[in-house]
Amino acid sequence: MNAPNKSGWKPEMQIAESGFLGGPVTSTGNRGLMLEEPLLFEIGRADVTGVDLPEIDPAAPTRLGGLERKDAIGLVGLTEPETVRHYTRLSRQNYGIDLGFFPLGSCTMKHNPRLNEKMARLPGFADIHPLAPQSSVQGALEVIHQLGHWLCTLTGMPAVAMSPKAGAHGELCGILAIRAAHEARGDAREVVLVPESAHGTNPATAAFAGYRVEDIPATPEGRVDVAALKARLGPDVAGVMITNPNTCGLFEKDFREIADAVHAAGGYVYCDGANFNAIVGKVRPGDLGVDAMHINLHKTFSTPHGGGGPGSGPVVLSEALAPFAPLPFIRQTDGGEFYLVEEENREERGPSFGRMTAFHGQMGMFTRALTYILSHGADGLKQVAEDAVLNANYILRSMEDILHAPFGASGPCMHEALFGDKDFTNGLSTLDVAKGLIDEGYHPMTVYFPLVVHGAMLVEPTETESKAAIDQFITAFRGVVERALEGDEALKQAPYYSPRRRLDETGAARKPKLAYEG
């Protein structure tokens, strides 16, 4: 199954240089449990299938309009045992939360409870069609309604749009609602203000929605420069997009003042809720003057990150923006029956800006998030925020004596601690520390983000780590940082012990090879 060379490994490659202590060369390229795996297209065959289906009857009549696919598609198959082994071996080359501490800042890599998975797989949720008669899916509509109620209550906001598919799609929803609100009163505004520390999705979203984006600088203490922001407000500014807690890990303590100023200038306030985990159950964004905020269910509410999605990004909305929420949305009759307001409900849809996606949103994520929320309850969610913030501050104060913490003097951090690489020597950088942490058995923190800090390292522990796990990480992190401070040349070649060493990303982009050829 794993023929030598297929994976690119060759017996003559020097294992000693790989940090394997001069161990013997293996004929397979495997190193014990570190297993090489060829590509599917190198081991699969066109005439093999892992599914038992009826043979094709070549004489059977068809009604395909003369468009039969005659040439080979170019797919290959594996039997079930080979399939299970192929993907199991691949899975072992991955790092996940289940394996260890995963402090990827701004991504909230918390434990994914397995009850969530079990509930999402109940046939009553997993095996229902989005266009089934609404009377036959009342329980599903009720899940969406209940989750929406929790999200509104936790944020102190009057309305929620449930259909956005992920955080960036939620941002788009909020920004489109803002545009629709301005348009409804004939107010054509062109500019959205975004702090320079924002996630890249913020300016990309505003631009995608047809706005011109202008940066707002940060203060030396890592917060939005309120004076600069106020000075820029005017009749051309549609709104601001501010992340709170922000990407420097700090609470924007002047948020209310900013919101009031924006409102006074006729604009709206979009809050990027990526970091809601720091304040869930503890602070309601609605009390701070927010008009729209997306909530990443895959962050705060523990739905799995899945190697890059699917996410889910419901958006809570203020009274001012609620009428513009996208279709469909859920209402309840006086008799208690749930129904969808779609394109046809002309009166009820009001000035909705329209549909953002087919069907009604990420139902599979709604069932998981509701399961999680019910498990924690109002008291548990408050504890979530407190423990997440406590863990981050503990890391901040356990590292700042040896690692530059640019905003360490700005007060407590929220749920993530931010560091920079300015004291490293011998040309060592944040990237080298990240790769050194891989050798120590950790997934690195977020690196080079936010852009406002040189060589940023953003560490988000979440609340689902024990003190022992965090202490062990701190020991490892300090060890790697000390090597960077001392200029340890060997760190430039890290990682040594991962399934692959540093990969040639420049080469990959120069001559892109994006599909198997052969």
Next chain:
Amino acid sequence: MRYLPLTDTDRQAMLAKIGASSVDDLFVDVPEVARLDGPIHGLPMHASEMAVERHMKALAAKNLVAGEVPFFLGAGAYRHHVPASVDTIIQRGEFLTAYTPYQPEIAQGTLQMLFEFQTQVARLYGCAVANASLYDGSTACWEAVAMATRVTKRKRAVLSGALHPHYAQVVKTMAHFTGDEIADALPSITSDPELTGLIGRIDEETACVVVQYPDILGRIADLTPIAEAAHAKGALLVVVNTEPVALGAIKSPGEMGADIVVGEGQSLGVGLQFGGPYLGLFAVRDPKHVRQMPGRLCGETTDAEGKRGFVLTLSTREQHIRREKATSNICTNSGLCALAFTVHMTLLGETGLRQLAAENHRLACLAADRLAKVPGVEVLNNGFFNEFTLMLGGKPAREIIRDLADRGVLGGVSLGRLYPGVAALEHALLVAVTETTTEEDIERLATELEAAIKETV
């Protein structure tokens, strides 16, 4: 609080290290006005696993499960059998609890899987390059229109009337804000897709023409003439596919000259899930368009020892590098659904996909022939794959569907639900048939449909 490992002793020790007397000291930057004394009012407190399970099961029990009744719904979401090993693999923690592969040295599992996925999708679509997935078919459709406007530097998209109406609505929602012009239409009730009119709507200002294949009424047509007409005017052909299994039986869009092919991948591995999460597929026929594509791309490279490995590449198109100049604002895609799709496709392989497609088509032909015998019912389509349109002889399809549901049959999707208020479409019913449909199911639908029609005025 079974998900919270810290003990009170831990918390005290950590506060001491931080130099704070209580955890509230860590929230000093929150203004007074926004601070809460205790847990938020009006919400229940934490609950045991058993109690939560009971609550969720009670909600699930209020839904009519597709697999428990004769079931014929499609219109962009299809019920297929998903092999047991698919769900086992996607629940492995190393896949389930990983994230976007920002650190490729410890994410080769996800990256290699994506490279294989991209290859499968590209070949299925007859294209050169596919990306690592988008949210779903409808958002992929808008991304295709947006890409076509970038490539052609034109701002007008022509939509076929037989494009899924939700997809058309998503495109129109977005175009309203970007200032692009969308020319759309209603589907014509004809036995074959109406191409001449569509071709007539393409002009020198057209960035792209968007066609669904098979279309919303289940019809199929050779798209080569549209591709030629579009290319003659300097426009791109965007083809939307909502049923990937069909491409195991009929020509690929790339073969017929499509420039961008997008679609919904939910049929393979993902399941119905009441509409999401689904899987947006996106591919281009000509590799020269790669740098205008949205979304993540996985590429092959080598590591410092010369071993083959995979990385996310061409990220200078993306928001985290390009910010407001990015090709799209997308960040998280649909990774785990892509895994489910690719595992299912690997189990099928070339042979299995063709057999699956043939079985879908065989049963659909059986169903069409049987339903055509129901008095007052006509099959509209000349050609179809696994979904076709029934004309109900002037009877309102929405009422018939509700009536059928009361009789324990989920009989299809009424066009009235998809095109509310369009009188010409009120009497049409979309029926989808897959390998999960039995001959008994078909007979039951025919019988109940006959009864429902008789009783409906």
